[in-house]
Amino acid sequence: MxxxxxxxxxxxxxxxxxxxxxxxxxxxxxxxxxxxxxxxxxxxxxxNQAGRSLRKGATGIIGFMMQTGHDITGQGDTFFMRVFDGMQTVLARHKLDLVALLCSSEEDPDAYLKRIVARGFADGIILSATRYQDPRFELLHKTKIPFITLGRSQTDVGQPWYDLDFEGMAEDAIERLVARGHTRIAISRPHGDINLGHVFEDHCRVVLARHGLELDPAHVYRSGPNEPGGYHVAQQVMKSRDRPSAIILLNEATVVGFYRGLQEVGLKPGKDIAVIGQYSPQAQFLNPVLTCFRPDLRALGIALAESLLATMPDFAHHYPDAVRRRLWPMILIEGESD
Structure with a gap:
């Protein structure tokens, strides 16, 4: 060379x-x-790109911060790979590289991000697994590092964000189930303080109240974002005194585990309990076919990258019309599980 x-x-x-x-x-x-x-x-x-970047005061890297306990374990090979593909399509136009910043589930995410910032590792940051209150937003805002969040938070420093439309999912799923006569409707949501769980549960309560119904606290099942988590939810549902007649599974990876848990005790989705979930590639092999919500994740990745670059002086002129904040739609795919 x-x-x-x-x-x-x-x-x-x-x-x-x-x-x-x-x-x-x-x-x-x-x-x-x-x-x-x-x-x-x-x-x-x-x-020599390293030397060139050093002279420019830039790294040529966009970092995507992921917490392995929330992201990789549950969705890394499906959800995030599709988002990454869309993002890198945009970043490659500008000779930028996307790098996953993997924070262990055993490490404080705020401390991890402080270390990344101190090292000057990336020119821009994407945060995922956003929490209800998230100090990472304020850290990046104070250090003037361009960033965008995949998810919202009560902490808001005016940064751009994109988030899946969990309110829309709650709205359409509850209305669909109520129209079919269900009154004991359960939901699953992640452990911990991940904001999407708050958003989804709160809006489910709003829609149910519209019909004179309540979300029983015993019917809110917290789980890991993976197949074992879904299996555990199925076991909890079976143990419930007042078993729900329907459930909405928020995380895509929990669906397979939930189906398995039902099948082990001889119950069938769509017959013994209505099930609505979020789409995953594995869902097409489920029997009965899952009724689910499907976002275009590659297009979401493209939009995330363009919105981030629109905040960076060297690239902003390429994306004058980039949308700063958006709830990303999810299309309802009708199946036979509800």
Whole structure:
């Protein structure tokens, strides 16, 4: 691999002259520029991006912070991979790279982000697994690092955000179940203080109240965002004294585990208990076919990247019409499970 030093030695001219010729500076005569460009092509010159980034005061990296206890365990190979694909499609246009910043479930996410910020690791940050109160927002705002959040929070510093429309999911699912005669409706939501759980539960209560119904606290099942979590929810439902007649599973990965838990005791979704969930690629193999909500995750990734770049001075002019904040729609796919 030929670098700028080898190129300069081959041409017997200074590194500075070679650099200015390669970067199109006007103080290099046409003949020298021609020689440099021809030699660069012939010798396979490759620019030292690390050095270039250092000179520009930039890393060329966009970091996506993920908490492994909330993200990777439940959805990493499906949900986030589709979002990442859309994001990198946009970032590649500008020779930027997307890097996952993996915070262990055993580490404080605020301390982890402080360490990343102190190292100057990334030019921009995407935060996921947003909490009801989230100090990370204030940290990035104070340090003036461009960032966007995949999820909302009661902490709000004016940053752009995108979030799945969990209110819309609650609205459509509850209305659908009530129309089918269900009055004992249960929900699942994540453990901990993840904000989407608050948003979803609160709106379920609002829609139920509209019909003179309440969400029984015993019918709010907290679970891990994975198949074992769904299996555990099924076990809890079976133990319930006043078993719900319907359930809405918030996390896509819990559905498979929930189906398995029902099948082990001889119960069938759609017959013994109505089930509505969020789409996953595995859902197409479930029997009966799951009634579910499906977002376009690749398009969400594209929108996230464009909205983030619109806040960064070097790229903002490319995305003058980028939407700063949006609830991302989820389409209802009718199945046979409800």
């Amino acid at each position: 030929t670098g700028i030093r080898e190129l300069a030695e081959h041409l017997d001219i200074s590194i500075g002259t070679v650099s200015r010729a390669l970067n199109g500076k006007p103080d290099v005569n046409d003949e020298t520029r021609r020689r440099v460009l021809e030699a660069a092509e012939k010798l396979g010159y490759v620019a």
